[in-house]
Amino acid sequence: MERSELLSSVGPAGKSALVTGVTGQDGYYLSKSLLSKGYRVYGLVRGQNNPKALTLSRDLPAVVQISGDLVDAPSLTRAMLVAQPDEVYNLGAVSFVAYSWTNPWMTTEVTAGGVLKILEAIRQYQDIAGKSVRFYQASSAEMFGKVQEVPQRESTLLWPRSPYGVAKSFGHHMTINYRESYGLHASSGILFNHESPRRGAEFVTRKVTQAVAGIALGLHDHFAIGNLHAERDWGFAGDYVEAMYLMLQQDVPDDYVIATGETRSVSELLDTAFAAVGIADWEPHVRIDKAFLRPAEVDQLTGDPVKARTVLGWKPAVSFAELIEMMVEHDLEELRSAYRA
DSSP: OOHHHHTTOSOSSSOEEEEESTTSHHHHHHHHHHHHTTOEEEEEEOSTTOHHHHHHHHHOTTSEEEEOOTTOHHHHHHHHHHHOOSEEEEOOSOOOHHHHHHOHHHHIIIIIHHHHHHHHHHHHHHHHHOOOOEEEEEEEGGGTOSOSSSSBOTTSOOOOOSHHHHHHHHHHHHHHHHHHHHOOEEEEEEEOOEEOTTSOTTSHHHHHHHHHHHHHTTSOSOEEESOSSOEEOOEEHHHHHHHHHHHTTSSSOOEEEEOOSOOEEHHHHHHHHHHTTTOSOOGGGEEEOGGGSOSSOOOBOOBOOHHIIIIIOOOOOSOHHHHHHHHHHHHHHHHHHHHHO
């Protein structure tokens, strides 16, 4: 494609957004939301034969897919020229915390280095196109790690306890640096745990809801889990992506904690999930397996969303109980459909 074609590929109506991590949970909900607002959405998809690309084409056919990779700087430059975005949302990462100990190198290269590469691609594109681009970085509550205060807010000292948390901290500070050094409209959302029926099965919430659905249907009797006492601030991913959008609509870029402000333990997660299928006593169905414990545990994460509420006007709409019940119901239907087939 010639550069003249690239520069005319976006229609005059509406804005254009480039989303990395578009095939993930947040990428789906964000892209769906942006499309409903009239955006032309471009999604960065890694690999020529990525099976998730087929799912994206089925679920969100209006998203224009661009082949690229956060570790491949030239592909990001090309993506900027194709999308000519008004806004860039960097959601791409090696996002499963437990895996980051298994492969800290890849986690760092993608989750940390990828942020620097896309920031540079944006900076260079702005110089070439003479167009201002707004940037969102998906920071994480895992950056707080060994928490220094409860609840955690934007000013709380970062003390990451995993390679993932360290990599996210790098990306967070690099975003601030580009904002302060180059005047880039760059904001970070420090998102606490956010879940949905589209959450990967490796994450504890989805692991629990899938297992509970299977037990309710008589497919198995028990499952294994790690730390029952870990506490998290869990919300609905569909709510949290609206906060991402609101950040980039502000005149002044900034960083925001996005959370419910409520803390639940893994035990409470089990209470709620089993209650959704009418099981009051879950202990006979749950085994504790030390293999699922982290090398360095993060015991409690609780966010303070006051700034997001007062500045952005954002607050979550879906409660914890509604979220878990939604996920259990989805997994019940998914298993029923699989067995009907």
